Amino acid sequence: MEILNRLRGMKDILPKEVDLWKKIESVFIETSELFGFKEIRIPIMENKFLFERGIGANTDIVMKEMYEFKDKKGREIALRPEGTASVVRAYIENKIYNVDKISRLYYYGPMFRYDRPQKGRYRQFYQFGVEILGGRHPYFDGEVIQILDISFKKLEIENYIFLVNSLGCEICKVKYIKEIKEYLIFKVSSLCNDCKIRADKNPLRIFDCKNLSCQDVIKDAPSIIEFLCDNCKHHFDILIDFLSKFNIQFKIKPTLVRGLDYYTKTVFEVFVEKENTAIAGGGRYDNLVKEIGGPDIPAVGFAAGIDRIVPLIKNKDIERKEAIRFIFLGERAKMKGIEIMKKFVEEKIIVDADYEERSLSEHLRIANKLGKKWCIILGDNEIEKDIILLKNMENGFQIELNVKEAITKIKEIIKC
Numbered sequence: 322m323e324i325l326n327r328l329r330g331m332k333d334i335l336p337k338e339v340d341l342w343k344k345i346e347s348v349f350i351e352t353s354e355l356f357g358f359k360e361i362r363i364p365i366m367e368n369k370f371l372f373e374r375g376i377g378a379n380t381d382i383v384m385k386e387m388y389e390f391k392d393k394k395g396r397e398i399a400l401r402p403e404g405t406a407s408v409v410r411a412y413i414e415n416k417i418y419n420v421d422k423i424s425r426l427y428y429y430g431p432m433f434r435y436d437r438p439q440k441g442r443y444r445q446f447y448q449f450g451v452e453i454l455g456g457r458h459p460y461f462d463g464e465v466i467q468i469l470d471i472s473f474k475k476l477e478i479e480n481y482i483f484l485v486n487s488l489g490c491e492i493c494k495v496k497y498i499k500e501i502k503e504y505l506i507f508k509v510s511s512l513c514n515d516c517k518i519r520a521d522k523n524p525l526r527i528f529d530c531k532n533l534s535c536q537d538v539i540k541d542a543p544s545i546i547e548f549l550c551d552n553c554k555h556h557f558d559i560l561i562d563f564l565s566k567f568n569i570q571f572k573i574k575p576t577l578v579r580g581l582d583y584y585t586k587t588v589f590e591v592f593v594e595k596e597n598t599a600i601a602g603g604g605r606y607d608n609l610v611k612e613i614g615g616p617d618i619p620a621v622g623f624a625a626g627i628d629r630i631v632p633l634i635k636n637k638d639i640e641r642k643e644a645i646r647f648i649f650l651g652e653r654a655k656m657k658g659i660e661i662m663k664k665f666v667e668e669k670i671i672v673d674a675d676y677e678e679r680s681l682s683e684h685l686r687i688a689n690k691l692g693k694k695w696c697i698i699l700g701d702n703e704i705e706k707d708i709i710l711l712k713n714m715e716n717g718f719q720i721e722l723n724v725k726e727a728i729t730k731i732k733e734i735i736k737c
């Protein structure tokens with residue numbers, strides 16, 4: 322029969338890879354929790370208009386990449402392309418701002434973008450993200466960057482750098498956009514079709530266009546940093562001092578705008594030059610809570626792309642406790658053995674069995690092939706004597722253990 326393969330841009334994370342994923346997830350969780358963050362779990366599906374309003378109707382993510390459909394009642398649904406809009410929606414809907422003046426939240430899970438799949442770009446990918454809602458000071462921006470930096474150091478990721486920029490507030494943005502529009506007046510014909518529209522509607526998006534001719538046009542554009550108002554400039558300077566104080570490797574990149582419209586002031590990306598890949602991105606979004614219908618509350622956060630971090634981990638060998646293989650010889654042994662197995666599990670000792678009828682030598686051959694270090698053998702003989710036989714598969718050592726004492730003895734011998 323024909324195999325129905327996975328969809329394009331989707332991937333299976335196989336059992337042998339999952340430990341590495343879990344390690345990365347746990348480093349991010351542990352670091353965030355040390356900074357007082359709490360987990361929030363948000364739905365995978367949302368009202369499509371949440372993302373239109375939140376991320377921006379003119380962004381590639383919303384215009385081209387969103388998985389959208391109508392549900393059975395005709396409601397417009399989208400699979401979440403990112404986490405921030407959902408976290409903000411949940412923050413407003415559940416009035417979390419009434420509980421804490423400053424909310425530190427983290428989330429983890431799959432995101433969906435209908436982009437052209439290639440190395441490091443999938444249609445379902447995993448993001449770990451944090452958001453600080455209610456924090457106005459640049460120290461909060463520094464804090465989220467520091468969480469990333471500490472996590473990447475713990476994971477021994479090499480040669481990454483934070484690219485940082487400021488997009489200013491509404492006041493400086495208006496001045497800058499006017500300047501950019503003037504800069505583009507005689508260059509519009511060299512832009513791609515999308516950017517020709519963006520030049521008028523949302524010229525900052527041109528910085529984010531992957532088209533080489535657009536990148537060429539925009540590379541000599543005036544820098545937004547020169548247009549920052551005093552308040553935004555002060556905010557940016559403090560952040561730069563923060564990064565320097567903690568020896569965080571960074572570079573100011575005045576063309577960095579990020580692919581989502583909600584950013585104000587700080588934006589950043591973590592870039593690994595050798596791999597030519599961004600492994601995380603984020604920034605401040607002081608207007609989003611209000612734009613989605615909540616109170617006027619500033620915020621900052623990041624999202625890290627776990628799929629792109631996995632291949633960068635050098636030490637992929639993660640110590641894993643192997644299951645002790647139970648070998649049963651005969652039906653009576655199985656009935657007795659399953660009781661013993663349950664006791665082992667209650668003591669947190671990992672066990673497995675295949676329950677097949679085979680000779681002992683065949684069982685041992687299979688256990689060997691599976692790389693089992695320890696087997697427990699149970700046949701009529703052992704049941705009569707109320708014992709089990711523990712066998713070391715590497716050196717052949719075997720020992721009879723009284724069933725009652727077996728768990729204590731095995732814990733001593735195997736150190737499991």
Ligand code: AMP
Pocket residue numbers: 403434436441442443444445446447448579580599600601602603624625626627628629
């Ligand atoms: P963004 O949500 O676009 O700010 O992206 C944040 C991070 O998510 C990026 O730096 C990537 O590491 C990761 N990411 C974004 N899109 C994809 C994708 N299509 N496939 C894999 N990772 C992605």
